Amino acid sequence: MKELDQNPTQWFVFFKDQLLLKKERTEKGEIKYSVPYGTKPPLKPGTGSTIHEVFLPTDEMVHAFDIEQLVEETEDWIMVNLRGSYEYITLDDYKAAGKAYQILYWDQHSRFCPVCGTPTEQQTAIMKKCPSCAYEIYPPISTAIIVLIRRGEELLLVHARNFRGTFYGLVAGFLEPGETLEQCVEREVMEETGLKVKNITYFGNQPWPYPSGLMVGFIADYEDGEIKLQKDELSAGAFYSKENLPEIPRKLSIARKMIDWWLNQKEELKS
Ligand SMILES: [Zn+2]
Structure with missing residues (x-):
């Protein structure tokens, strides 16, 4: 796997349609929710899950990956479903989460070439290619x-x-x-x-x-x-x-x- 970009980025971590959010207490004692941010992934990706670079329409790059099981709510973390995340994070982050989710969903549903059944290889952030028959697969809309x-x-x-x-x-x-x-x-x-x-x-x-x-x-x-x-x-x-x-x-x-x-x-x- 190639070296990850060392600049801090947002990390969109999903278990199915559940998105991981960081919980922080403000000075006033209120709980603030945000998308994890930093140079390293906040959790270990699930077996077989790839860390994806996701490019937003603003050209900003964020990371996304899947985990194997739901993270129970703690003082620091909560998982909320994608639709519901709208109530927790900013509109821009909600939109970015939507794109990250679509990329992960595409990744899970394009592991094998639909033409010849060979395992596919990811070539770019939004393109996979079959090494056997050269068929190209893009995220469907x-x-x-x-x-x-x-x-x-x-x-x-x-x-x-x-x-x-x-x-x-x-x-x-x-x-x-x-x-x-x-x-x-x-x-x-x-x-x-x-x-x-x-x-x-x-x-x-x-x-x-x-x-x-x-x-x-x-x-x-x-x-x-x-x-x-x-x-x-x-x-x-x-x-x-x-x-x-x-x-x-x-x-x-x-x-x-x-x-x-x-x-x-x-x-x-x-x-
Ligand atoms: Zn093929």
Whole structure:
């Protein structure tokens, strides 16, 4: 293994989707959580786990590796799941943790060449190569759409069976081969709710590292149809006005950003 960079870096240490955080007590006695930082790994990597150099969009380099078992909470350490880590660390660190997790997930799921079965070799931070057939493997990104559907003064909110919690969110689904993003929006909305939509416009996008996605947000208008839920995916869904909104997603998601945008627009129209 090559020599590690001696400059101090952040260390993103995972057991499955659990991220290791350092606990420190401030002078006031409050507990502060942070991503471990230093020149050496805070723990020993698990057998067969590689220490990865992960390059963030800012060009900053951090390290990431897997461990073999959960670290029980002590005075110094805690492990929290990646989604939950948002509540503990800064937004930048949460985003970096997401990328680190995607790299580790890719590493674990690309140990053998999918073409000929030979063990792969890592060539760069984001490329592995098969030494036998030269097939190259990059971290996969699954693209999904998420759509806010407007009908007059209302928006469509649904409860998906895979939502963790009781909140209501937006219709979402994975892009299929050969589809444009707009076609994906139309198909997913039709499949899941039986509705036809129009005026599909881009809103924004967000890496969604659960485990390796990109969420692309769209705004659309209701065109036609009666709500007919796809029962194995959605357990509830209806149009809601601003005055009778159910519980909505937490701040970190693009769904919430889109709903907040819609709510603000209503405010602006009023004033
Ligand atoms: Zn191969």
